[in-house]
Amino acid sequence: MFTQCKGALMRVSFSAARFVVSDIDRSLAFYEGVLGMKPTHWFRYSDPDIVEVTLTDGDGRPCVVLLAGEEAPVxxxxxxxxxxxxxxxxxxxxxxxxxxxxxxxxxxxxxxxxxxxxxxxxxxxxxxxxxxxxxxxxxxxxxxAAPPEDAPQAVVxxxxxxxxxxxxx
Known part of the structure; x- marks a missing residue:
């Protein structure tokens, strides 16, 4: 799908939702242990000390990135x-x-x-x-999908x- 954005034609697709978390292990216990997502990429940075973990959904697509570190406010x-x-x-x-x-x-x-x-x-x-x-x-x-024009419209x-x-x- 292409979207006109400030004069440039670009392909837009969803990458992942990033959550700044207070404890990477506690968050992994929830997203991996309870929801069944799989961690695929771990990035460890220094100065400042930050850990970032990418999790995939059941189809193997990235969907959540967890980020924790001393310079990352929760x-x-x-x-x-x-x-x-x-x-x-x-x-x-x-x-x-x-x-x-x-x-x-x-x-x-x-x-x-x-x-x-x-x-x-x-x-x-x-x-x-x-x-x-x-x-x-x-x-x-x-x-x-948009309903046909002649479809009855319920108001709920x-x-x-x-x-x-x-x-x-």
Whole structure:
């Protein structure tokens, strides 16, 4: 996909979300141990002392970069960020796994949104992580397609207001 950006034609694609974390091992326990991501690249820098770890999703694509170090301020507890959304096979089961591992759920129980289920958790530094799953046979891309002009349009409230109230409690 090409996007016109300040006069230059460029290809834009997603690389990864970078989280500045307070403890790389504690964050790896969450992203690798609970969510099943795989660390593929470790970078250690000196002056200042910084560690950066790239994690891949189930398809081997980079999706999260964790960065920790003496010159990297952690944005812990800031409720204005995110959430970062990950597709999972079963959001209900993922939510239960996260709670069983001792991490906080921002929404408990997960919310059913038509053909989707959304779970919300907080990583060890307070970043909002949304886990989204779909009913069997539902292609998430099909939900993003524009409906035909003659299709009836249902007006239903979006759950964002309720979700934000849950996150700010």
């Amino acid at each position: 944005h812990s507890g800031m409720k204005t960020y995110g959430p970062v959304v990950f597709f999972v096979e079963d959001a209900m089961a993922a939510s239960a796994d996260i709670a069983a591992a001792g991490y906080d759920l921002a929404i408990d129980p997960p919310v059913s949104l038509g053909p989707a289920v959304a779970a919300m958790a907080l990583d060890p530094d307070g970043y909002q992580i949304e886990l989204l799953s779909f009913a069997p046979g539902v292609d998430p891309a099909s939900l993003l 409230p979006h759950p964002a207001g309720w979700i934000h109230q849950q996150l700010l409690r």
